[in-house]
Amino acid sequence: xxxxxxxxxxxxxxxxxxxxxxxxxxxxxxxxxxxxxxxxxxxxxxxxxxxxxxxxxxxxxxxxxxxxxxxxxxxxxxxxxxxxxxxxxxxxxxxxxxxxxxxxxxxxxxxxxxxxxxxxxxxxxxxxxxxxxxxxxxxxxxxxxxxxxxxxxxxxxxxxxxxxxxxxxxxxxxxxxxxxxxxxxxxxxxxxxxxxxxxxxxxxxxxxxxxxxxx
Amino acid sequence: xxxxxxxxxxxxxxxxxxxxxxxxxxxxxxxxxxxxxxxxxxxxxxxxxxxxxxxxxxxxxxxxxxxxxxxxxxxxxxxxxxxxxxxxxxxxxxxxxxxxxxxxxxxxxxxxxxxxxxxxxxxxxxxxxxxxxxxxxxxxxxxxxxxxxxxxxxxxxxxxxxxxxxxxxxxxxxxxxxxxxxxxxxxxxxxxxxxxxxxxxxxxxxxxxxxxxxxxxxxxxxxxxxxxxxxxxxxxxxxxxxxxxxxxxxxxxxxxxxxxxxxxxxxxxxxxxxxxxxxxxxxxxxxxxxxxxxxxxxxxxxxxxxxxxxxxxxxxxxxxxxxxxxxxxxxxxxxxxxxxxxxxxxxxxxxxxxxxxxxxxxxxxxxxxxxxx
Numbered sequence: 001x002x003x004x005x006x007x008x009x010x011x012x013x014x015x016x017x018x019x020x021x022x023x024x025x026x027x028x029x030x031x032x033x034x035x036x037x038x039x040x041x042x043x044x045x046x047x048x049x050x051x052x053x054x055x056x057x058x059x060x061x062x063x064x065x066x067x068x069x070x071x072x073x074x075x076x077x078x079x080x081x082x083x084x085x086x087x088x089x090x091x092x093x094x095x096x097x098x099x100x101x102x103x104x105x106x107x108x109x110x111x112x113x114x115x116x117x118x119x120x121x122x123x124x125x126x127x128x129x130x131x132x133x134x135x136x137x138x139x140x141x142x143x144x145x146x147x148x149x150x151x152x153x154x155x156x157x158x159x160x161x162x163x164x165x166x167x168x169x170x171x172x173x174x175x176x177x178x179x180x181x182x183x184x185x186x187x188x189x190x191x192x193x194x195x196x197x198x199x200x201x202x203x204x205x206x207x208x209x210x211x212x213x214x215x
Numbered sequence: 216x217x218x219x220x221x222x223x224x225x226x227x228x229x230x231x232x233x234x235x236x237x238x239x240x241x242x243x244x245x246x247x248x249x250x251x252x253x254x255x256x257x258x259x260x261x262x263x264x265x266x267x268x269x270x271x272x273x274x275x276x277x278x279x280x281x282x283x284x285x286x287x288x289x290x291x292x293x294x295x296x297x298x299x300x301x302x303x304x305x306x307x308x309x310x311x312x313x314x315x316x317x318x319x320x321x322x323x324x325x326x327x328x329x330x331x332x333x334x335x336x337x338x339x340x341x342x343x344x345x346x347x348x349x350x351x352x353x354x355x356x357x358x359x360x361x362x363x364x365x366x367x368x369x370x371x372x373x374x375x376x377x378x379x380x381x382x383x384x385x386x387x388x389x390x391x392x393x394x395x396x397x398x399x400x401x402x403x404x405x406x407x408x409x410x411x412x413x414x415x416x417x418x419x420x421x422x423x424x425x426x427x428x429x430x431x432x433x434x435x436x437x438x439x440x441x442x443x444x445x446x447x448x449x450x451x452x453x454x455x456x457x458x459x460x461x462x463x464x465x466x467x468x469x470x471x472x473x474x475x476x477x478x479x480x481x482x483x484x485x486x487x488x489x490x491x492x493x494x495x496x497x498x499x500x501x502x503x504x505x506x507x508x509x510x511x512x513x514x515x516x517x518x519x520x521x522x523x524x525x526x527x528x529x530x531x532x533x534x535x536x537x538x539x540x541x542x543x544x545x546x547x548x549x550x551x552x553x554x555x556x557x558x559x560x561x562x563x564x565x566x567x568x569x570x571x572x573x574x575x576x577x578x579x580x581x582x583x584x585x586x587x588x
Contacts, residue, residue: 029273064359064504065503
């Protein structure tokens, strides 16, 4: 009897702790619509990625707060230079939210070059080029742009989200983060009780994926 | 007795640990192995729906703010959306739901007070966002980087206060728990002695059983209702029981019920509410950029109201669950009371764990400074 009573109480305590435990999730407050241009050298190897990220209007207004500018409602590239610097500096910590694989092998990027901010009322557009540490040739190049912690919500630009320059023989395709199928939905709902092991790449299924296939 | 006490303690410790691990693992570093967990919540079931809705509301805020520039009537649409955003947004992480709920559970607060404290917390949260933007952006023309830093400092102070409040509660509740343990052992002795008078066989009773049998009437006498030893009457005086149990040994609910109790409750919600919502800051600055600062203030206050509704609902559930638990505990007397004390210790520990995780940055739910630091 005492044992059942103990269990009763334990379940009560568990309930309480579950209530207070809460689920840890993140809220995005930054939305980015992006276009990526994949840069190829004459020898058919990929050298880097040129990104153009358009921030949502509310975040743009926030980022522009207090930026000195000559004309109301207009910001020149020079006026935004320091903000662009801050942007790329802080993005380093997150690996520029860009993940690349050449035939399945992870690639590394160097610090961004050729970066600037453009103000297209009402949005800010961040342009930057991410050079690969070493140019890589691959039959299948896979590039993903996403924030695993979803503080930032990335989505492909509606028109022409991806382009390839310097390699007319390669074909780029892209996958929208797909809506989970019923089977995946089920698996996702069980993640809390049966988590994935640390090496799993299941989450990437739902990333913005670019595939470049070269002959 | 000792065995069951150890069992309950172990189980409780296990739950607290599991809870902490779940929280910590769900929010590992941005590029750790955590994405599946976050993604799951973004795309699955009810949580996914709430998540999608709140994002949708948030994103439509800018359209409504713009519209209210030309059309004053659009402001009402903005306020409605702001309120809904607050309601949905607060279902997600942050907003001190967990801390407030734990606080209410640990302190045996009533649901009424839970509701008031939830609203107070949300009001403080809105006010802090408005004050930061009013001073930094409107008066000083500070940059996003400076505002982000200010928010970060306020946030750290908030988490620090949460930890302090949690530690204080943990100390008080931990002591009450230890005292309850001692009481329980203390009560066994006379019963066993009495039982032995009836003959050797009674002595074979498991000590645990004897303890709980003896405590039932014993507890009633304690509460000064010796005339109505019937369990029914005793249960009706549930609150009375609890205060009597703790009263002699440490600061307990009776103390909280007074003016000082309100003050302490408010200090807890102030600590939680100090951290402004990033969404509110961004909305305010966006409104300011449209020369509609006051519209932004209105939207922020309504977001706060929406948040308060959700937090109050969750707090009410937590308080009722606690009361249900305490009813069960009362029916089982001694050990039950011990379990209640244990739950309170657990709730206090949860506050400390949450505060620490938040402070350490493992549980950041919003990042304002991502591109502007």
